Amino acid sequence: MIPLSWYLAVAAVLFVMGFYGVLARRNAIAILMGIELMLNSVNINLLAFWRYVHPTDVAGLVFAIIVITVAAAEAAVGLALFIALYRLRDTVNIDEVDLLKG
Amino acid sequence: MNATLFLIPALPFTAFVLIVLFTNQNKKVSAGLTIGTTAVSWLLGWYFAFRAFFSPHEIASEPIRLTIPWFAGGYSVFYTGFQVDVLTAAMLFMVPFLCLLIFIYSVGYMEGDPRFSRFFAYLALFATGMLGFVMADNMLLAFIFWELMGVCSYLLIGFWSYRKPGETHIDHAQVIRARNASLKAFITTRVGDTVMLAGMVLLYAMTGSLRWSEVLSHETLHMLSEKIANVPFFGLTPWATVLAILIFWGAIGKSAQFPLHVWLPDAMEGPTPVSALIHAATMVSAGVYLIIRTFPLFHAVMEGHNGALLFVAFIGTFTAFFAATIGVAQFDIKRVLAYSTISQLGYMFAALGIGAYIAAAFHLIMHAFFKALLFLSSGSVIHAMHHGHHVAHAHGHGDHEEEDHFNPNDMRNMGGLLKKMPVTGWTFIAGGLSLSGFPLITSGFWSKDEILSDAWHGGHMVVFWTLALAAFLTAFYTWRQIFMTFFGEPRTEAAKHAHESPKSMTVPLTILAIFAIAAGWSGIPESFPGLGALVHGWFQSFMGAQAHAIGLEVEHLPFDARPLLISVVLVLSGMTAAWLLYGRRSNVTEHGYVDPLEPALGGLWVAMHNKWWVDEFYQGTVIAFAKWFSHFAYAFDDKWVIDPIVDGVGRFGRWLAVSVRRFIDEQIIDRLVNATAWVSNVVGEWARQIQTGQAQNYLLAILLTVGVLLVLGLGW
Secondary structure: OOOHHHHHHHHHHHHHHHHHHHHHOOEHHHHHHHHHHHHHHHHHHHHHHHHHHOOOOOHHHHHHHHHHHHHHHHHHHHHHHHHHHHHHHOOOEHHHOOOOOO | OHHHHHHHHHHHHHHHHHHHHOHHHOHHHHHHHHHHHHHHHHHHHHHHHHHHHHOHHHHHHOOEEEEEEEEEEOOEEEEEEEEEOHHHHHHHHHHHHHHHHHHHHHHHHOOOOOOHHHHHHHHHHHHHHHHHHHHEOEHHHHHHHHHHHHHHHHHHHHHHHOOOOOOOOOOHHHHHHHHHHHHHHHHHHHHHHHHHHHHHHHHHHHHOOOEHHHHOOHHHHHHHHHOEEEEOOOEEEEHHHHHHHHHHHHHHHHOOOOOOOOHHHHHHHOOHHHHHHHHHHOHHHHHHHHHHHOHHHHHOOOOOOOHHHHHHHHHHHHHHHHHHHHHHOOOEHHHHHHHHHHHHHHHHHHHHHOOOHHHHHHHHHHHHHHHHHHHHHHHHHHHHHHHHHHHHHHOOOOOHHHHHOOOOOEHHHOOOHHHHOHHHHHHHHHHHHHHHOOOOOOHHHHHHHHHHHHHHHOOOHHHHHHHHHHHHHHHHHHHHHHHHHHOOOOOOHHHHOOOOOOHHHHHHHHHHHHHHHHHHHHHOOOOOOOOHHHHOOHHHHHHHHHHHHOOOOOOOOOOOHHHHHHHHHHHHHHHHHHHHHHHOOOOEEOOEEOOOHHHHHOHHHHHHHOHHHHHHHHHHHHHHHHHHHHHHHHHHHHHHHHHHHHHHHHHHHHHHHHHHHHHHHHHHHHHHHHHHHHHHHHHHHHHHOOOOOOHHHHHHHHHHHHHHHHHHHHHO
């Protein structure tokens, strides 16, 4: 079998990549993609643990499905926000959204 | 009964307090309080006096006493209290009786005055002062009462220097005169009082006591006459002499002797009862009483030159003559009497100076009676002239010039008043006879002649002839006054409309007239031919008991007709001269009234009329110096010393404030505050950079923080 840690490593790499995307991308949609990536990496983590620790318990599967659902909803909301933002500001470059700048 | 001694001065004092606090509004009650309390004091005074009259030797050796401890000074207690010995008894006979009569007279005299009650309050306070003074058994208490009398004198002389709003009968000139006179009296007597106080302090320092009985004891006096003091300018003198002369200056002030006599004529600005009481009978005789009381001190230096007695005799004799010359040339009826008082007081001091202790006391008592009578009588005249003036002008008589400047005291405006006011006139004449020493029947004759014969027998011829000459002048100016006032024809409308005064004024006059004539009979010397057997020289033996008790030798002089005849001749010729010049002639010319002496004596008369320019001399020297000195002191103190100091302090304060502002406030404090703000600014500007407003930056911060926490956590 493939060791559990390999799956965890992959998830971690994905997580980091996603987090990097959130931090470094200027385009708001790209940030959303990064967030999705992080969420997916979390999913991988969850499933890996389910398969190797409690494969018979369906809770792991259900958890992953919830995460996917939530990610989808959240992506929708995020998109809606960014559309509203675009309509207001004519840009999706989040560098230009600095109203809290002090 | 001895405990009631204190009531004699205390009762009038309660009258004063009650009037001032409560009854000022009620004239009748105020007058009643004063007269009532004085009447009780009179009765008590006469009780003690008569007790003394009947047993003089016992009283002289063992006076009636009332003593209480007063204050403790160090280890000793200072006792105070009252005593009645022979001398005090004689004063207690005269003083409250005169006070009572004059107070009753004042009811009529001061009627209608808006400050009537206050007048009676002051009178009551004065009575307290005089009665307390003659009864005090130590010099300190006596001094307190002495000063109290001085205060009352000031208040009463200046009585008409206060006007209630709306009051019209005092004009402004009178207010000024009264104010100046009261100040002059107080300040002049103050000069004498200060010297006397020095004497008192030295006396206490030398003897350790101020009680008469201790200070005048033989041992103390012997000690004082032995101890020699080195007095600057005078050289070595016995302490007794030094103290005596210092104390005598108090009497010079209070009894208006030269050179401190200047206040008494001006004091005539006060109401006439004041003049009668204070400046004729009682207060001015307080000085004489003081010297009689302290006579043993004066007499103490037996060997050699007795400087004290010589000084007293000189001042007295000189004043007697000096004042008489001035009295001759005065037109104001009260001023003649004022100078007469000064002169007669001089007689008393002259008598003391030559050692005629009993004669001085005798003249003191007699003079009080007839001088009070003369003043009260003149007050009656002035009152009548005042009323007559108002009546005359109400009826439209008299010219306007007279109306504006009318002086009711001026004898030139009088004349023929005997017919208009017989009681006043005859009582004045009775007083005048006594004052001039009309032979045999008047008190003044017996007392004055006693002084003259004592001077003759003692060989003091300068004193004798000066006093005799003064007696001539006394008779002259007295009868000049009587003729000008009461005889002849009235010279003004006011005099024509004068009328007799009310009973409250004439009854005291009559009573006093009886005393002015008869009281002296108590002192007819035993040696006098014929009349001597009447009373066997009662007064002489009465007062002689006191003399005996203090160790004075009293000679019973044989009768000598020479001084008697000389004085009788002089008195009668003085009266005749006055009649010739003033009684027989009208002296009214087209220039108004002309005193016949004026053209006759020329410059001499001018000098006498101007009081020998003593006041002007004082004004030019003492007063001018005082004014200059006060200006100088003001300039030195305020302009050259105090002002520069104060200004300097102010300027330093300002400099300090400005410096503080410049060097501390601006440089340090401001910079500190500004720096704090700058730091805050800089830090803020820097910290602001964290707030980019970009969410990604914040997320980065979260990442870093989590990383740090993980490292720390894992490390732990």
